[in-house]
Amino acid sequence: MIGFSKKKKHINNWLVYTIHDKFLRNLLPKYVKGKLVDIGCGEKPYVDVIKRYVAEHIGVDHQDTLRDKCNIDRFGTAYDIPAEDGEFDSAICTAVMEHLEETDKAIKEADRVLEEGGYAIYTVPLFWHLHEEPRDFYRYTKYGLKYLFEKNGFEIAELKALSGSGVTFGQEFVYYLWRFRKGGQPNPLWWIIPPIGTFIQGRSYLF
DSSP, rough: OOOOOSOOOOOOTTHHHHHHHHHHHHHHHOOOEEEEEEEEETOOOOHHHTTTTTTEEEEETTTTTOOOOOOOOOBBBBOOSSSOOTTEEEEEEOGGGOOOOOOHHHHHHHHHHHEEEEEEEEEEEOOOOOSSTTTTOOOOOOOHHHEEEEEEEOSSSOOOOOOOHHHHHHHHHHHHHHHHSSSSSTTTTTTTTHHHHHHHHHHHHHH
16 A cells, blocks of 8 residues: 655655655565556656566546646546456556545445455555645545555555655745745745755755
8 A cells, every 4th residue: 555656856856756766666576566557647657667567557547637648548537447347466546545535436446446466556645735726635644544445445465654754844845945936037045945955855854
């Protein structure tokens, strides 16, 4: 049930995505194999990392996504995946659950398309700012996740926080600083925010 980020790194958020990617490298050979479904795949940014472990990587996303659709293999939703029962050996669903109104329904659907004994890797936030509004609905504790997945057919193999309060505070503070670089003309803070943000993220990573 541990997952990784699906967004590309940027100078203002490399901290959280570096942590995710590092964990991903250790996670994939343990849980991913065969035919994999990427639920809410977006642009499939990790296709090159995943391909060495799977025979087929099927990306599923909805027709109205605002992201580039070039890498979507099947159009569908987390509630209605265009696949047969037990078609996939493994699944990933990264940074999607907080944007779903009916979490139970989505988890049941993932269970349906997985073969018996297949693994699903999920990533969800506990603390994070509002994003992709207005489709931002939930935040999850480890107890809530355990309840939801076990209720809907899964057995938990691992459940782990990828960072703590130091990373959360540092990353959110950098996001706050970057607000001063948006829109309008460059202000006195325009040029110093990137190096300050990089320093804060580096210190937070050490903590």
